[in-house]
Amino acid sequence: MRIDVITLFPDMVRTVVEHGVVSRAANQGLLELKLWNPRDYTVDKHRTVDDRPYGGGPGMLMKVEPLRACIRDVRQHNPDAKLVYLSPQGKLLQQGLINQAAQQANLILLCGRYEGIDERLIQLEVDEEWSIGDYVISGGELAAMICIDAITRQLPGALGHEDSAQLDSFTNGLLDCPHYTRPEQVEGLKVPQVLLDGHHQQITDWRDKQALGRTWQRRPDLLQQLELDSRQQALLDEFIAETRASRSN
Template structure:
């Protein structure tokens, strides 16, 4: 077993959830990766199994306690040494494909799923925890974000995808969004597959795909386009949008 994931959560029943289906689920059943959950409440010290308390300084909501989370985390890291500890939080660094690839190439991860208003800052100050975010929006907790992270990692594990090379041209792998895809039938509702994709000319097809990826990235994600290097959109012969068959 090369990749292991341990999820610290108040809701263990949410797992494996979607990770039990499709590529991730098949890989889990085949033993290509392992998943376990840790119930945070099991490490609470009072009879009510309290994991949160009111925020210092006042304010709405509740804050997850550092002492309870540290007890759960420490017990897990002792049992699974060497795994990076991640916390899914809105203020974390944006999760991007290079980080996904690095995690997938490693031994796995311990993932802390926050709830309520957040986690006592002292936990982050006292433990080596990498905060990650899956987007600029708020979820009810970190569990759904953890599923997103693990799905992105597991599909890159050896033997999970039938054709490993299929991941190489996906969105974000080259810094660009992915080019458009087509399949049969050749004509649908008066729309045809671009002629260049039917030409059999692999050089023209590659040029067309790159140009389309650049056009889509520049128009839909200017932030990605800027990180990619900006500049003029390439338009090699036969690779630009044309009236007629090419769109």
């Protein structure tokens, strides 16, 4: 997959391909990251990339002409890609959106800075707006890096067995189950016995039950979107009964 990022801080975004899973995927040729800086499209001697907002008020906006020239150049190099503006006003990023994006061959991410970009550029150049959550950060770079990381995890072959996404939260609409590694005891807290006994079906049942139970406890909204099969419903009923019994003891 090819991802082009338009950013005033390319060095910041580049770091996403320098570590871990994303770095491996880039080295394997699964991900190609291209960085474009609107500052390279300025024509004045100060290489100005910001401008004052009409109507006054605090803050600046990204300057229209260099940004638009940059966008047009990127589009020429990557004509089939959807252009996504990272914005707190965009569609909330969820696993489904990430999975869909990972099925595309190309994507362009536009990082805003200052108070953002001119509304007409959104109308003329942007295909979609994505938000990483209901809070405001200083620029789209961190949001773009989150997208790149989350999308890369979904590219076939990007995750080795040890990083498998199969158990990850949201993969099947549920939160992940709890995990344990050595030692068997930490300050008197023991690893659940079932994980030590080596019965694969019992381990699977325990993990599925914990995933269902955690989701019921922490994100009941996710459970409401699922149709549980009879095995899952029985596991969840057991979890609920056990939780209630332990509370009443």
